Amino acid sequence: MxxxxxxxxxxxxxxxxxxxxxxxxxxxxxxxxxxxxxxxxxxxxxxxxxxxxxxxxxxxxxxxxxxxxxxxxxxxxxxxxxxxxLGLDRQINVAIVGAGNLGLALADYPGFRQEGFNIVALFDTLAGKVGERSRGGVPIHDVKELRRVVTRNKISIGVIAVPASAAQLVANTIVSSGIRAILNFSPGSLSVPAGVKLKNADLTVSLESLSFFLARGNEG
Amino acid sequence: MxxxxxxxxxxxxxxxxxxxxxxxxxxxxxxxxxxxxxxxxxxxxxxxxxxxxxxxxxxxxxxxxxxxxxxxxxxxxxxxxxxxxLGLDRQINVAIVGAGNLGLALADYPGFRQEGFNIVALFDTLAGKVGERSRGGVPIHDVKELRRVVTRNKISIGVIAVPASAAQLVANTIVSSGIRAILNFSPGSLSVPAGVKLKNADLTVSLESLSFFLARGNEG
The missing domain is CATH 1.10.10.10 (Winged helix-like DNA-binding domain superfamily/Winged helix DNA-binding domain)
Known part of the structure; x- marks a missing residue:
């Protein structure tokens, strides 16, 4: 390095x-x-x-x-x-790639909107999903439209909510659309070029902290 | 205090x-x-x-x-x-309350199983959900069955994946089932009795760290 x-x-x-x-x-x-x-x-x-x-x-x-x-x-x-x-004094537009259960849950997660994050678009590749909306009304676009939608909607954060096998490819697509900040929910590590910020939301760490508490408690 | x-x-x-x-x-x-x-x-x-x-x-x-x-x-x-x-050298059985998009996504999240967490049950109140299964095969029970299923399956961690308005009631139900460790995905704060460990998985903090990065970057 x-x-x-x-x-x-x-x-x-x-x-x-x-x-x-x-x-x-x-x-x-x-x-x-x-x-x-x-x-x-x-x-x-x-x-x-x-x-x-x-x-x-x-x-x-x-x-x-x-x-x-x-x-x-x-x-x-x-x-x-x-x-x-924290940069929360302006509207921050967010796109989520992957309109499975996780992507749909994140799109309608009330905590995001409360803090000023505006989830403006979901992306998927499946014909049955593209053209539909999340329950909260976020439109699902074809991932081929990512670049166009990102530019048009001034999207600055991309969220990865696809299976691990597709995550690096999606990360590359997000980077090439011009987005410089990525939140990754897929397990495993991804690489992004310098100048792009990647944050891993590792859901397992929270469960491990509870497991640690239970293991300590059982000793006492 | x-x-x-x-x-x-x-x-x-x-x-x-x-x-x-x-x-x-x-x-x-x-x-x-x-x-x-x-x-x-x-x-x-x-x-x-x-x-x-x-x-x-x-x-x-x-x-x-x-x-x-x-x-x-x-x-x-x-x-x-x-x-x-970390207490990961034994099987840890986990229940998820709320079989909406978030609960279903968490039930099938591959990272949990990789680390030894065994998601054994989902719970909901809706007749259309109870009796069904997640795509990965986790059964959805009526929340009225919580106590019985928790005891039978030796479940030690409960996950809250319901809307904020129902979260405290669900926390109380989980505590009364004998579970002593709770992971809460609902925004807002919950109270649990002493001896019960509550961990909030605040998904917004990760987005705010990206927003901070973008705000700093735009200055430089």
Whole structure:
């Protein structure tokens, strides 16, 4: 691996960790905002949601000066800033390739729309699926139309929801359509060119954390 | 919140982080094992998979002495140990409540079976679904049968794949069936009694990490 490629992936990892923490802070602030809490200190935020206060201050300081010492953060203001940092202050159009059970479930997943992600298109190859819609109304296009639909709808994120055997081919097709950010739900690893961000949504990790809990619990 | 409840959730968080890292190490070792690599040092493991060598040594040391200084870890042996620590050395039976698109997709998700999770039952309330099977052959039972099926099949993990409005009721039903570990795919927060482990699979966090990448990239 070249030094620049290595540096790039180390930076990628750091970015992923920061982004995950910012997502968590955003969820906490949204919960506070919905109950009308106007201000909160980093230590109260940490205490209430079982986070690390020093880490919160460090993560937020990295993106500018938000809080006032001794007063804390304005909840709605920090929430707005975090949405901006996470790029959620504009509409993000998303395409899902694979209109099987997983693709259809993701297309209508209510959490995505709540956070500003707009699932605009599904893609498949099966004649029986193309031309239909998900229950929530997302149209299913032929995967041959990917490039055209991506350009027309300004789609910036592609989701892979096809069997593992087809996943690399789909990843290549998504990349060639001009999309630079991919979320992969297929098990196994994919390769994408430099400059394209690939995120694996490994559903098994969550189950393993429960299995770990059960294994520890049975010892005690 | 009582001091003991606070202590419990701090411990929970630490466990979650360790479990996630062990899952990642296991994936790396499985990849090495499948290509026939017999031994690896913590620093080579860290370098190859962009991990932190000191963290690897610390995490593994917590569960006993595995490596030999200057020689490294035996790949198949450490893999076996990690599977044991994660509780993957025995069959884990899983039930999924909700036989909509998401539940059906999860029931047939190939990654689960590969790691030793055995999806033995789906549950729903709709007459048109009960009595049917997923494409992969998982039977769909009436949710009224949950307790009986859980006991008969020694099910230890319950997965919630129902709309948010039904999620808390389903969580209560799962808990009363005797299951102590729950993976929740429904957006929003649920409460479970002490002694039950609830893990939220928040699919939106992965999309937000991509959005963050795109927002940063557009600045550069």
């Amino acid at each position: 070249s030094p620049s490629a290595k540096r790039r992936s180390a930076t990628d990892q750091v970015s992923d960790l920061i982004a995950s923490r910012l997502s968590i802070y955003l969820r906490c602030l949204s919960a506070l905002d919905s109950t009308g809490v106007p201000k909160i200190s980093s230590s109260a935020l940490a205490h209430q949601f079982h986070l690390n206060a020093a880490q919160i201050r460090k993560d937020l300081a990295y993106f500018g000066e938000f809080g006032v010492r001794g007063v804390g953060y304005s909840v709605p203001e920090l929430r707005r800033h975090l949405r901006g940092i | 009582s001091p003991s409840a606070k202590r419990r959730s701090a411990t929970d968080q630490v466990s979650d982080l360790i479990a996630s890292r062990l899952s990642i190490y296991l994936r790396c070792l499985s990849a090495l094992d499948s290509t026939g690599v017999p031994k690896i040092s913590s620093s080579a493991l860290a370098h190859q998979f962009h991990l932190n060598a000191a963290q690897i040594r610390k995490d593994l040391a917590y569960f006993g002495e595995f490596g030999v200084r200057g020689v490294g870890y035996s790949v198949p042996e450490l893999r076996r140990h990690l599977r044991g620590i």
